[in-house]
Amino acid sequence: MTTPADQAAFYPDVLAEGSLAGVLQAAADADGVPVTIAVSESDPLYHATVTSSVPYRNRLTISAYTWKRWWSIHGEESFQGMELIGGDTDDLAQIVRAAQAWHGGATLAEIRRTAPFVQLTGRFEVPDHDPAQLAESEWQHLRTRAAEADAPEFQALIEGTHSEAIAPNSDAA
Numbered sequence: 001m002t003t004p005a006d007q008a009a010f011y012p013d014v015l016a017e018g019s020l021a022g023v024l025q026a027a028a029d030a031d032g033v034p035v036t037i038a039v040s041e042s043d044p045l046y047h048a049t050v051t052s053s054v055p056y057r058n059r060l061t062i063s064a065y066t067w068k069r070w071w072s073i074h075g076e077e078s079f080q081g082m083e084l085i086g087g088d089t090d091d092l093a094q095i096v097r098a099a100q101a102w103h104g105g106a107t108l109a110e111i112r113r114t115a116p117f118v119q120l121t122g123r124f125e126v127p128d129h130d131p132a133q134l135a136e137s138e139w140q141h142l143r144t145r146a147a148e149a150d151a152p153e154f155q156a157l158i159e160g161t162h163s164e165a166i167a168p169n170s171d172a173a
Helices: 004-010 012-017 020-030 092-104 108-114 131-148 152-166
Strands: 047-050 060-064 071-076 083-089
Touching: 004 012, 012 020, 020 047, 020 060, 020 092, 047 092, 060 092, 071 092, 083 092, 083 108, 092 108, 131 152
Parallel strands: none
Antiparallel strands: 047 060, 060 071, 071 083
16 A cells, blocks of 8 residues: 555655646656647546547556555547557656647557557557457557567467468368
8 A cells, every 4th residue: 555655755746746747747848749648636646637639549657656666557449449559668758748649630550659668558549449450459569468478388379370261261162
C-alpha cells in the first residue's frame, strides 16, 4: 500500500499540482504540445486520460507506478477494447509526446517513433470493424507476442496454427 510519504517521495510535483493530469498538462503546455489531459475522478494522483481525435480509439490511459517514479500508458481500439499500444518509462516528456500523438490521430508506428518507449502489440486499427481484418489484426498480435517470447515451442505453435488457419481447406468436398 502506498503511503502519503511514498507519494511525497516519488511524486512531489503531482501532490503540489493536485493530480497527475495537472503535471502532465503543465509539461505539455511548457513544451507547446497541443493536448488536453483529463483528471481521473477515481484516482487523480495516479491516473489520467487523453481522448483521441480518431473515433475508433478509446482514451489513452496514463498511470503512475506506486512504488517508484515511473509511468505507463495503455491505448485501446474502441470496438473490442483490445490493446494497440502500451509502455512504461520514467521520462515524463515522452509520456506527453505519446499522449499528444494519440490525441492527434498519429498512426501507431508514428506514435512509436515519437515516443520510443511505446510498444506496439502487433494489432492494427480496423476503422470499419471488418471481421476478416479484425481476425488478421488478432493473428498479427499473437504472432508478435510469440516472436517476442523466449519460448520457441510457443512461437512454433502460433506460427503453425496461423499457417493452418489461413491455408485453404483442401479436404473439403
